[in-house]
Amino acid sequence: MSNDIRIKKGLDIKLKGEAEKTIEQAIISNYCTIRPEDFHGIIPKLIAKEGTQIKAGEVLFYDKSNELIKFVSPVSGKVIEVVRGPKRRIDAIKIESDKSLDYHDFGKLDANSAAAEAIKAHLLASGCWPFIKQRPYDVIANPNKLPKAIFISGYASAPLAADLDFTLQGKEAELQAAITALSKLTDGKIHVSVGKTSSSPLAGLSGITLHKVSGPHPSGNVGTQINKINPINKGEIVWTVNPQDLVIIGELFLTGKFNAERLVALVGSSIEKPRYFKTLIGSEVSTMVYDKGISKDTNARIISGNVLTGKQVQPDGALDYYSNIISVIPEGDDYDFFGWNKPIFDKVSTSRALTFSWLSPNKKYDLNTNTNGEHRAFVVTGSYEEVFPLDMYPLQILKACMYKDLDEMEALGMYEVAPEDFALTEFVCVSKQPHQKIIREGLDLMLKEIG
């Protein structure tokens, strides 16, 4: 049986500003910022109060509802500020880096010989657990439950995504250690997917089930692959891990250190010279975006993550916990005279309603953040299905989320999806509905009511 996955429905959004395959060491960031909102559904209980001196790998906070899940500092230094929002919610923890990267030693652990419990404890104690996410609900995995399988997508199909074949080069040992460790935590298989023509270091690992993926975005989304390989049924759990985070997990087992180093692609049409940077989780984006990037007064949006699912960050903001890409695109906060009916050549469209992107499928676009229209009720039908490869009904599931019918959400496949699976339908939505938000709120409601 072939393990290949071929996706037909979808859309590759081709943008200008793809990263050149050169790696630069980013300027060492003065500050490191960890934002609890990166970890959806976590209520942080702070350990490292303001003024505490910490080493890289030492605990900053843990999850109130599951004290085993710990979140650690990527750098050594001093906690200088805990930024709080309304109701004393912790918005961010800011650490002043001493730039020496003094690591806390968790001790090496041979994944081959270690028991499952030891591996789990090692991951939890070292702050590597949050890299493991689970579906249903797209939240950090519950360590008390056994997943039926673990999925890792080594194929990035999102717009301007970092090329994982490139960023994972030379990391075979770390990846193998992480895979070996994770394989002890599930009864099922570890499904790893790579691009059809890729030379990914993931392909050579042992203990995995390899899938070759081809087709337009969202073929690289782990949710698409789960749906095609082994869809989630009610009551089942699968885990997903980003490949770049496997490297950190692997390094923990090999060296005993929590090394939050990450190769980050700086991309987007606003960037003068898009390229890769070696940096740390939580580093200030300003350490990367200004050198041959954008000038200070450019009206551009900096996004930690890709243009479909990433988070907007301010120029003084930081790389978030899961992203391996910083996208910078122009803001679109200007009016366009008769923009709704004149022929459009410079924007992407899936229709041909005087929009001409169908004429040149390989053209690269310079898209800005304009919504190209106002928010409306759902009117058009059939356009989501063209870009949605999962075997479910996107419009119906969105509506079920909106009218909060838990039974209907469950029946339509809510356990299988994450907000990112609805990024493309949100992109093509003529009514400019916030699909990812609707799905996120739907998942939160299910998590709260059903658990």
Added chain:
Amino acid sequence: MGLKSKLHQFKEKNRDKKWLPAFSAIHTFLFLPNETTHGGTHIKVADDLKRTMNTVIMAMLPCLIFGMFNAGYQHHLALGEIQAVTQGFFSPEFWTMDNFMVGFWKILPLVIVSYGVGLGIEFIFAIIKGHEVEEGYLVTGMLVPLIVPIDIPLWMLAVAVVFGVVIGKEVFGGTGMNILNPALTIRAFLFFAYPTWMSGDKVWVHGAKERANQIATGENLDAISGETILGSLAQNSKEMVDSATDIWNAFYGFIPGSVGETSAILILLGGLFLIFTKIGSWRIMLSSVLGAIAMGLIFNGVVDTGIVGESSKFYGLMSTTWWHHLLIGGFAFGIVFMATDPVTASQTNKGKWIYGFLVGFISIMIRVFNPAYPEGVMLAILLMNVFAPTIDHYVVRGNVKKRMKRLKVKTA
């Protein structure tokens, strides 16, 4: 300071005013707004609802312009002032300024009343409910003048538009929430409230009704008849579709009928444009045609068996060759521009096939069996609008069942 910044400042200054949606509607008509994405995707496709609706209107414009020529042509033809066309679609007798002006002055007021009244209501509801003015009526407002008889009094149209927009759409929550196609709701209202104005053989040609009234008051004039092909078929006077010329005329649209519904060729082009732009559903259009053909063939077969004789009152329409049904009446216009309304049609792709097929099938059935009014497409679409959610329900259940089965296999 340009218009752009002036309007922007005006909007910012009046952010909290209740009437802002009314201003915004006009502002966003001139300028695509400066709104940027927040949360979710940072980029969006070029299309919005205005562009979508505008595309449908563009597809209808040829029908509207043709309707203006045809109104004048039918008027002059009925009065015996001109000869019937002889040289195909581009016959010079048809495309005269004289014909156009007659139609233009009759149809322009219909367009103005339709848009004026309908958009007026949309604006009022937008202000009361505090949302933006939605674009749904842009298409409805263009459809309405195209599907009414030419001489319909303007007050009647206005009343119908009020009914259709308020009861057909706004009470359900506005654009995107309605169950019935608003344009057809308006037409159905007219049809049931003022039947004498909506059927018979006097309403389809400009001047015919007036002439009939003059004759009734004793003036010595020749009556002019504006009977539609469907009307004569329903009365078993079959001569109207006997010759190839008549079929070509029906295809080109040189026949009496509602303002914009007559020209099958322009509707076909509009339909192809909608399919090409991916705005209209090819599934619905194709399956409707298939449904109509199926029903037409069934009727033809029944006639061939001899069960229905020439004396039967259904004979005329039943014996109409199956593909002629596609050319006459409002069928083509209905399936291209109204059955495809995404809000009221089935929303799943599989559902669209079923929905479309039934629209076509039932259209021809009603057309043949309805004694009062020999056009079925309006009622067929309205009927299927009501059933569309049911069709979708069963289509979606199919997907749900698949998921349940997967679960059962696992747990078994």
